Amino acid sequence: MSERPIGRFRFMDEQRVNLDGFAVEDPALGLVAFDSPSDPVPSLVVDAGGRVVELDGKVEADFDVIDAFIASHGIDVSVAAEVMALDDVDLARMLVDVGVPRSEVVRLAAGATPGKLARVLAQLTPAELVIAMTKMRARRTPSNQAHVTNRSDDPLLLAADAATAAAFGFREIETTVPVLGDAPSNAVAVSIGAAVGSPGVLVQCSVEEALELELGMAGLVSYAETVSLYGTEQIFVDGDDTPWSKAFLTSAYASRGIKMRVTTGGGSEALMGGAEGCSMFYLEARCVALARAMGAQGVQNGGIDSASVAGSVPGGVRSLMAENLMVMLRNLEACTGNDALMSESEVRRTSRTHPIFIGGSDFICSGFGSIQRYDNMFGPSQWNSEDIDDYLIMQRDWTVDGGLRTAAEPEVARLRRRAAEAVRDVYRWLGLADLDDEWLEQAVDAAGSKDVPAADLMVPLEASRVIRQSGVTMLDVVTALDACGYATEAERLLAMLHARVAGDYLQTAAIFDEQMNVLSLVTDPNDYTGPGSGYRPTGARLHEINTVRQQRSVEDLLLEQATGSTTSFTVRGPAKPGSDPADVVIGVSAATGRRIWTTLSGMSVSDVLEELLAGLEEEGCRGRVVRVNDTVDLGLIGLTAARLAGSGIAIGLQAKGTALIHRRDLAPLANLELFSVAPTVTPELYRALGSNAGRHAKGSTPEPLRNPYSDMAIEARFHTKVVSLVAIERGCLDPSIGPEELDVLR
């Protein structure tokens, strides 16, 4: 093998992004994002009777099942000739031209073949994808979907976590099982927990198609998503379905008043070895065309389980976003991936999500892991409970509604307890299980299933058996909740059953707001036509986005500082010039000992002064503490003090901890030594600074001091405090008072 690489490359190799896999483009294996040589030249031939007889280079006799279904159900032949004649670039321009209404693009796209739309969307740059997404998504108000699962299918923890997800603003919750037999119990627990958290949260349990439908029919879930489509016939059939079985399934859900979307995703065919040499994006274009042809209202795509396959090839991440836009073009609900974790790198996974986050979609994530990574039974998500605060702060940074909101700790604690208690009581009432207090207390407090050792793995299985055998429906759950004293939650779940009867949430991109209004393509259509239009967070929602729990005001800081006010700084009198050559003055800022007692490093100002004075003493100097009342500038504080010192040497100290050595003959902004990064200064360094000031006073050689450096984002941590502290200092200024000599008493 080759020689050992140089240190720079050994170091680069250690970085997390290099754990990801990157593939050389290989069209034969389907490892190509856009434009494989085997992708067809788009074509569409319609006979006199309006029958599609050629689709993307294939004549009717050669249609596979996907072609055949799209040809017979998915093409609006009345606009086919018009749109197929349009130049790819001209059509692409319509997507980003805010002067062309969404409805016009939707009208044209209805007549386009998969191959045509694949070529058109391949034209768009990332920035154009963002604008097109902003304009083309179905629902005006963006939203988000959570995963709520855990390793033990613990119903108490599922309920508490579902309530938590609802509190953070998720409007859809998807659960699944590590153990298939646990599915009914999980569906019930998550539905109850979601209802505790908020009215109108939709719940699904992702399992095998037939079982999922069964759960829906029993009312135990309120929507479905795990109805997978593939872009080649072989893989579709390997998935044990055909377009007709899936179309029938789609209708079966609607016949019970249940919302449903399908799942697709670029790279899945390549992953299963059946891409037939086509690009991921062309195959995805077929899936999306098929979804529309079947009459599904929406699509979950953007790689999903194969996002990392798309991510491994050039342009792959761009193609994931283009897939989502394809769904919007087809006038369907877009649940835009950002689901399975596609990189070990924090930078890369953020980069993959960010354009969609700022463009806005019907559901930014089709599975934000609201639980910890290890508890996600779909596998870790792109975003997890580890990242909820990051996400909330990203919303605030960009004034973007990513569907989440800040939840206060006491409220989440209350909801988790109520959710766990409701499940315990309902399970007892329905004869599903007896769950003990120790388990419940652990589940309420838990950050994840590792914190719930009391969970009994047999409980969900046994509860599920009883649910299926005795035919428990959501009506029974409503009855049980009511009987156990949870009338509010009983009403909320009954409202979800009413929603099935009304059917308004079968329309495209439907969610419920907290007042149970349906927000959909029909009731809340996207009206973006450029700046000043479309959705933007305002009023209460803007306040919610802006008000993160970590924010601090000057008042908060003053309260925090007041707790440190144990030292008394008393004014002895006006400071007089000294004459002793051993006299060194420590000039402190105006707020010192009046409003500010603690420096940014956490040391008290009096401890800092003690170190400085001790350092001076080591060099045989005598320190005096003088408060400078007419300036916040540390250079001027130091210079003012130096002019009072018998030695002509002074130390300037701001209450926040920044310190320097000054000499009376220097310009105000010059200094002899400076500790500029207050949060990192240690007691030893303050003492050394005192000692050096003494050496300057005596004319001997000071020890060179190094500012401590750190790889932390010190400025991010402290700059907001600095702004407040400087404002407090400024508020303490009084130019009418000259420098005052202080006694510092501890």
Place this chain on the structure above:
Amino acid sequence: MTVARSGRDSSEVTLDAVRDGLVAVDDIRIHPDTLEHQATVAEANANPQLAANLRRAAELTSLPDDEVLAVYDALRPRRSTAEQLETIAASLESRGATINAALVREAASAYARRGLLAGA
């Protein structure tokens, strides 16, 4: 409010009624006329395929859960012979589920051509 499949108005399906055991499963099932109405809304919102789906769904409201699951299973690859699919189509047709019957027949024809019938 809306009328449920049972003919009962949703406004009567209250928590009190549930408590008193006066709510049946059909009181929380969607009525085919509601699905037809939703189909017209979907059409008006530029999605005739969603409308077609909702009309197929309207027909399926009268099928029991077990039969819906059975038809779905019969439509999966290589589960049914052409004759079996025709029997299902005829049965659906006889009960007024004509759009679904057509879907099953279309499937049978495609399956025959693509080798997706049972035993193929």
